[in-house]
Amino acid sequence: MLPLFKYHLRSIFIRWRSTVATILGLALVIAVFVLVQSLAVGIEKASANSGDPRNLLITRQGALAETTSVITREQFNIIRYLPGLAQDNAGQPLASADVLLIINLPRREATGNANVMLRGVAPAGRALRPQVTLVEGRWFEPGRREAVASRRLAGRFANLQVGQKFKTGGVELTVVGLFDAARSAFDSELWIDADEARSAFDRPDYSSVLVRPENEAAAARIKAALEAERRLKVKAVREVDYYKEQTRTAGPIRWLGNGLAVVMSIGAMFAAMNTLYASVGARTREIGTLRVLGFRRRSILLGFLLEGGLLAGFGGALGCVFALPMHGYSTGTLGWETFSEIVFDFQITPILAAQAVAFAIVVGLLGSFLPALRAARLPVIASLKSV
Template sequence: MLLPWEYGVRNLARRPIHSGLTLFALTTVTLLIFVVVGFIRGLERSLAVSGDPNVMLVYSLTSEENIENSSISAQIPDLLAASLSATVKHFGITHHSPELYLGSRVTTADQSPGLGLVRGVTPTAPLVRRTVRMTEGTWPQPGEVMVGRLAATKLGVPTEVLKIGNQIEMEGQAWQISGTFAAEGASFESEIWCDLSDLQTATKRQDLSLVAMLLKDRTASSEVDLFCMERKDLELRAVRESEYYQTLQQHYRPVRILGWLIVGLVATAGIFAGLNLMYGALAGRIRELAMLQVLGYKRVAILVSVVQEGLVLASAASLIAGTFAVCWINGLTVRFTMGAFALRIDSLAILSGCAVGLLLGILGALPPALKALHASVAINLKAV
């Protein structure tokens, strides 16, 4: 026969300070798990949504896998358009986007300098970068830029500093912010976009970093590959955008592994903290537990009741931490080497956080309860 459910719940209310402290400790640990898993999931999502499988990136063979280091001739887009039939073409406009992409020191209106990611584009860019949506303002004209939703985070400045009409300084020139854009969580959101020829003039460069091409279908990439293979003199490489970001995922694998390691460490520390608290709690209840045995309750029934107490506290902690994470942590933006991304409390994060929270409740209660029930009833009844 099990102890009544209410017995365990009422026991928690008998020691409000102790229960409150345990609840606080469990909530903190579970919240930490949510933050770390949210970080990993945010990073993964940012890279996953950045790659369009129908977009092919053509850039320099010598730049390895870093587009920022790429330099190709400004004639390449025209050459590609003339040589390939694989690119989408509507109303006489080829859907390709010649781009100059670089990291540059950006000084904002509040005079705080930061390293920004700048992309010089032409008006055909939205035809290829299909996730990009202007959220406010207008497309940048000469001397103007438009900023991504997470550009302020990347620069480490408040969002208000990058309001439309404000000025920023980069490459020795002042630029006015004409608009803002979003890109469904893709890495473009941490970038600053401006007119390609404007950026080329400001940086005194005539080359390009890459050409992004929207292909008719996924099999059309072979044609682009063949072109790059045949034109050895151009030293080009073609990579599907989704594959490019998958490669970046591989680069960030150690970070993700480290993240999961932190989850494990925090969970382990939490379990030890829980064990410590439960040992303290049960040390003063040895006679009570012995009395329950005298009344006829089996050790298993008492054990289940003690675990139930831990579980109730852990469930409450998981709910509090989960609610806090979903309401206040989900969507928080963080700066990272490749730009910025939003923490993401998705189903996996909730599952991981709650699972660890509940595990803390069970594993924290089991050993002290087993220890308390191990000694004989007679000895326990005389315990001080």
């Protein structure tokens, strides 16, 4: 530990006005950094929460997402009778052929329209996604033009409350229930019966098939069998891996956050530099005294770097506190994979907070380097004569 830790810690607060201004400036930078990054974390978390490690998702070879995939009924029939699939209580294989559609709906309070993902799911589809639970109303019935919306989506779009109707593509659907998808990607979806979706929207085929193999060995066998069967031209990936891949939307947000933080941190760096230069100027005699007492230049340099780091660390922590009220706040953005609205939360995780404080400390260290160097290089005699 630095021998002069106490001295530097206390000195930070002597010129409290400039110290507070610097801390607040840094806090602002870090709050912006944390907020933008927490969006990216929210999207990544929503995707990470979506998959079940036991499930395999089967799509057309070459399709990057379910929305661009086509699985014919024949393909589905081959897939659902593959050996090694787990069965439900009725002895039916746990396989759900889903239809993914993108529909355009008006937002609440007439703020324009946006694309929303409509998923047609087979009855097995709900069993394969236990994180999706009904929280209001009832599930849709096959053969009826009924939909169940994510509760969070219903908070963002018009006519998605239980009992309300909405029209899309000439089809009128009645909302009969709301579900909660445990902050997963399904929170951005509307669900209807798969066959109803095909008939209402005139889709002969499905988009994807979700299956539950009996065990790990069966999963590997099914995957190998599907890849070896060239006529099928499908690929099977673990559902969790598929959603991990679907986090590309977070990429530009991360870049935006990093870019904003870097630009703003330049200003913060100068603020820290200014504060430290003023501090060094006001403490010239103290520095000279420390040098006379035997403290080396290196100690002085490290001490002032420590001050810059501490100052920035306080700013970083305060920035996290400023951003914290947004934690858990639900918002939405356009997903790059589907060009539809994805709903997610601001997620300020301990790791993100630690990264933010570390980033602030780096800014502080960079900003304090030149003043610290100046302090370390002050001539001893001239320092002692300083008023």
